[in-house]
Amino acid sequence: MLSAKGIIKSFESLEILKGIDLQITEGEIVSIVGSSGAGKTTLLQILGTLDSPDAGSLTLDGINPFELSAKQLSAYRNQQVGFIFQFHQLLPEFTALENIILPALIQGRAMKESKSEAMQLLEMLGLKDRATHRPSELSGGEQQRIAVARSLINRPKVIFADEPSGNLDSKNSKELHQLFFDLRDQFKQTFIIVTHNEDLANMTDRKLQMADGLIIE
Secondary structure: OEEEEEEEEEEOOEEEEEEEEEEEOOOOEEEEEOOOOOOHHHHHHHHOOOOOOOEEEEEEOOEOHHHOOHHHHHHHHHHHEEEEEOOOOOOOOOOHHHHHHHHHHHHOOOHHHHHHHHHHHHHHOOOHHHOOOOHHHOOHHHHHHHHHHHHHOOOOOEEEEEOOOOOOOHHHHHHHHHHHHHHHHHHOOEEEEEOOOHHHHHHOOEEEEEEOOEEOO
16 A cells, blocks of 8 residues: 655755665554664655655555645645644644544535534544543543544545654553554554554554664564
């Protein structure tokens, strides 16, 4: 489903990625681990099209997103990929429901349809009664689950998660980790997760170790 070949990325004279080859299949949950500075987040940002490589190719379902125009790339990113970050990135002035439906509205979907699907996601995540709450009224675990729902609203091909449980306590971390597998079972959702959490990494279908800009195992 996702294929990366020979991905190279440098910042000025510093080479961050030194030729990454990677294959991900549909419904796979893959973790990327390694010490700080290994290139994990840079790789995740390129795979998620938030950054572009200096060399190499990336295809998702046969499409190379870096061959698209800026407008086409924005639409592609909205429709095909989802993101979960360590600090959830919820908009504080919006309710949980409003945060979730934003990507759907950007895609041009109807408000009624978007709200209906968002409420289904909230119910599945056990947060239906939190729909009208703003982020400041939610716990850290609840905020991250709202971020997960937001990443799912457009049913993307793959979700990229950067230290998704890095800001959670152990109980909420375990619940979030299990949620990823529940979503894979229910939606055949694909996840690529950068993490320092060994428990999460060891749960995944594959654990990729990075060091010095390369995947070493």
